[in-house]
Amino acid sequence: MVKRARLLALLLLLPSLPAAAEELSFASVRIDGVQRVDRAAVEAVITTRAREPVTAETIDADLRAIYALGHFDDVRAEQRDSDGxxxxxxxxSERPLVRRIxxxxxxxxKVxxxxGVVTLRTPxxxxxxxxxxxxxxIRQLYTNEGYYAAEVSSQVEMQGKNEATVFFDIVEGPKVTIDxxxxxxxxxxxxxxxxxxxxxxxxxxxSWLTSSGTYNEEMLQNDLELIKEExxxxxxVRVKVKQPHIQLSDDRSEMDIYIEIEEGESYSTGQLSLKGDLLESEEVLLKGVQLRTGETFSxxxxxxxxxxxxxxxxxxxxxxxxxxPLTQIDDDSRSVAVAFTIEQGVQVHIDRIEIGGNSKTRDKVVRRExxxxxxxxxxxxRLETSRKRINNLGFFSEVNVDAVAHPDDPTRMDVHxxxxxxxxxxxSVGFGYSSTDGFIGQGSISQDNFLGNAWRLNLAASIGGDYNNYRIGLLDPYFLDRNLALGFDLYKTDREWDEYDVETTGGQIKxxxxxxxxxxxxxxxxYEQKEIYDVDPWSSVYIRxxxxxxxxxxxxxSISRNTTDFRPDPSRGYMSEFSVEYAGLGGTERFVKTIADHRHFFPLMWDWVFSPHGQIGYLTEIGGQxxxxDERFYxxxxxxxxxFDTREVGPWQPRGYPQYDESGNLIGYAPSETERDYIGGVKVAFFNFELIxxxxxxxxxxxxxxxxxxxAWGEDEEYFSDMRYSAGAGIRWNSPLGPLRLEWGYNLDPYDYEDxxxxxxxxGKFF
Known part of the structure; x- marks a missing residue:
């Protein structure tokens, strides 16, 4: 249309011009045909003015500028004489207005x-x-959804007042999967x-679950870069990964992808050097360079x-x-020399730290991290360490820590x-079930950020056929704004085991x-008060x-160390703890309980994590008591x-059958040959190896x-004697109701009486 408009302009104007470069002057300049478009917008791009000299080239430029606005199908110029x-x-000629798509x-x-991908707008x-x-x-949308053979066409239907309806017609075809x-x-x-x-x-x-197995052109192009990277x-360094060739099956429901690769030869790392602003000697700075001369370039x-x-x-x-980095490839020696140029810039100090988005959590909770x-x-x-520490609080779904240049001083930065x-x-009020405690009715209120101060509040009641628990607790991790944690717990529990019941009432200061x-x-x-009651008369001697x-x-x-990357759900680092409990500050019980525990997390490929865990403990008596x-290891x-069944790995005693004389008086107990009570060990060592x-x-x-x-072992048994083994698999989910675990274990060396x-x-989280 632009070429046609230019030709019309020249044909109309040339008869009245002695030469194309000769200047003319018009008494008026007018625009005809404008209906919806803002006339001022058209006039703004025209350089020709009334009673000012103008050439054919100037008019041609005006035609181009009007057409470039994109609102017109046709643009032309005409010279008229009105009374000389x-x-x-x-x-x-305005383009149609789209009223409907x-x-x-x-x-x-879905429509x-x-x-959502249509660029046309109405009106x-x-x-x-x-x-x-x-x-x-639209075609790309269908391709990304796996409909590689989809066809898309458009149709414009004109209506009155230069308005139009645009129809997009789609032939979807079958979903094409990658064979x-x-x-x-x-x-x-x-x-x-x-x-x-x-x-x-x-x-x-x-694939229906993971949404894989369908063709996505953008993803495939990225895959070519991933292959090059490897x-x-x-x-x-000379590898060429060519554009893929797609071959559809006869019924167009499956495709094969062919990728040709020219690998070339492997290159080694050549000379390494640094230049520019060197804070230390080249030898010191090169220690941070992981490339090594003579080794494979990466x-x-x-x-x-x-x-x-x-x-x-x-x-x-x-x-x-x-x-x-400036790399120089030498094809003769098949090496890549790298020269690092360093521009240090100015040294910067932190000016202000501003905290935003914390509608509940107080600034001081964030600032102290x-x-x-x-x-x-x-x-x-240190900025990244700060971000990790704030994230480890577990209070926020997103944490961003950014340094922003100061508008007035390049030597200062603000931290947002x-x-x-x-x-x-x-x-929560509801019911839960565990294979250990059976059905449990639970009502609980827990708050890890009580009043926005990072106080941890716990109010809980769990009621079940075998287990009742009531607890209230509060912990301030920064008591009086000091780097000191202080808290308390009060609790009452009543648990029924097969052999006996135990009721505990107590409290603790932390x-x-x-x-x-x-x-x-x-x-x-x-401090606890305990009562063991309702003991089965046929229980073992120790339990009675x-x-x-x-x-x-x-x-x-206890002393503990935690180096994990994200404490709510770690993928690297470790947690270690060594603890000692001494009972004998009053009360009737006397013992010392020592436990060492370590868990490590090793990240693997594809977000897999290998996590070994081990615990060793020892319980010793004081004064021969x-x-x-219930303090022993189970x-x-x-x-x-x-x-293994809960609490059924470790020392046991035979159950006792009561023996009576002819008058019905109890004279003793006879040990059972088939039934046993597990009494726990004074020594314990177990290890879990998990692939998550x-x-x-x-x-x-x-x-x-x-x-x-x-x-677990008794006092007269040695550590690591008669070790037990199991293996299995499971599923874990942080569900809206709390952590869910479903795990099946197989006893690798079962005894005759074991499953x-x-x-x-x-x-759920049982308190």
Whole structure:
């Protein structure tokens, strides 16, 4: 249309012009044909003015500018004479106004999904480029959903007043699944390995659940880059991953993807050097470079090297440091030399720390987790540490800690801490079940951020056929705004075991003394009154001897270290604790209980985590007094040795049958040959080896494979003698009702009287 408009302009104007470059003047300049478009917008792009000199080139430029507005199908210029007075008229023909958009033929996708990608708007001017872009966007939407063969066309239906309805007609076709992904030319990586690098996957039986196995062009293009990256990390810097070839099956329901690779040769790392602003000697700075001369070149190690150098400078206040690598490839020696250029910039101090988004949590709770304060030198590492510490509070679903340049002074930066609150308390009334405690009615209120002060409040009541528990507790992790935790618990429990019942009423005062962020001392003074009653008369000798009332007055002390990355759900780091409880500060019970516990988390590929856990304990008497029954070590069940019945791993005594004389008087007990009571051990050691992997990441659903090893022993038995073994699998889910665990364990060496397997599950948080 622009070419046609230019031709019309020249044809109309040239007869009245002696030469194309000769100037004219018009008494008036007018625009005809404007209906909906703002006339002022058109006049604003015209340079021709009345009674001012103008050439054919100027008019041609005006025509181009009017057409470029995108509102017109046709633009032309005309010279008119009115009573001998010359006039210039620009004629425009407006494009139709889109009043309605209709989607037809969509059965698999909702109208709202299709409309969401359409670039045309109502009301809006109908533009050919928008129409074509909308068709492409709809086609891409169907491709991303697996309908690779979908066809999209458009139809414009004109109505009165230069208005139009646009119809998008869709022929969806069958959903195309990926049957196979083939590679050609690969020697370094097998086909199977290359497929693992890719996000695009073949269709399999559970693809309906994971949404994999369908073609997504954008994802496939990204996969080509992922494959290149893996080759670059092996030194193949000349690798070429060609565009994939798609082959549809005859019925267009399946496709094969063919990817050709030219690997080339592997290159090693050549000379490494640094230049620019060097804070330390080149030898010192090169220690942060993970590439090594003579070893295989790796782009991943190059990136890590750049980060290490950046962090080295950023942790010394140089927030604007710029590390630029210059690589030089030598094809003759098949090596890559790297020269790092460092521009340190100015040294920066922190000016203000501003906290936002905390509608409930008080500023001081967030601020005391910051390891970077006003006036400090900028440090990237300390900023990240601050973010992790705030995230570890568990109060926020999002935590962002950003350093922002000061508008007036390049040597100062402000730190903005933006958080998004999440629920930290629960109120629940309902019923739960665990294989240990049976059915339990539960009412509880818990708040980990009570009054926004990070106080931990716990009010709970659990009522069941075998277990009743009432508890109230409060812990202030920063008592009087000091780095000191202080709290208390009051509780009453009543538990029924098969052999006896036990009722406990007590309380405890807790004091936490942090040695550092990762290390903590904890002290607990506990006072309990206990009664063991309703003892089965056929119970073992030891259990019968425990009947009656007792009191425990003890002091518990522990030292712990926690280096995990995210404490609510760790994936790396470890937790260690060593504790000693001394009972003998009054009361009737006398004992010392020592426990060492360690759990480690090792991240693996695909968000898998390997987590070994071990615990060793020892219970010793004081003054020759018999050890209390419920302080001994019991193994078996979901929290210790899966695949075994709860509390049925370790020492036992035969049940006793009462013997009577002819007059009916009790004269003693005869030990049973088949029935036994488990009495717990004074020594314990058990180990859990778990492989945890995501099942549905967005839902927080995880699977676990495990192996458990351990036992409990009496005083006259040796540690690690007669170890027991089990293995199994399970599912874990942080459900809205609380943590859910379903785990099945198989006893690898069952005794004649033991079951070969055991299924355990629990839901909710039982206080």
């Amino acid at each position: 007075v010359p006039q210039l008229v620009y004629h425009v 209709s989607i037809r033929g969509n059965d698999k996708l 709202s999904q299709v409309r 809006g001017i109908l533009k050919t480029q928008d129409l074509q872009a909308s068709e492409t966007a 196979n992904i083939h590679f050609e030319g690969n020697r370094v990586f097998s086909d199977r390995k290359l497929r693992k690098f890719m996000q695009t996957k073949r269709w399999w039986i559970f 080759y670059f990390n092996k030194g193949y 782009r991943e190690l190059l990136r890590k090297s750049i980060k290490n150098l950046n962090d080295f400078y950023a942790d010394r206040g140089y927030a604007y440091v710029n590390v630029t 910051m390891v970077l304060v006003e006036g400090d030198l900028y440090s990237a590492n 801490v933006d958080v998004k609150e999440q629920p930290t308390g629960t109120f 004091l936490g003394v942090p040695l550092s962020y990762e290390n903590r001392l904890f002290f607990v003074y506990k 001897s425990q009947e009656g009332r007792s009191t425990v007055s003890s002091l518990y002390a 018999e050890l209390p029954l 193994l078996g069940g979901i929290n210790t040795m899966r695949g 992997f995501p099942l549905l990441k967005d839902a927080g659903l995880k699977g676990v494979l495990f192996v458990d090893v351990g036992n 070969k397997s055991k299924f355990d599950f629990s839901i």
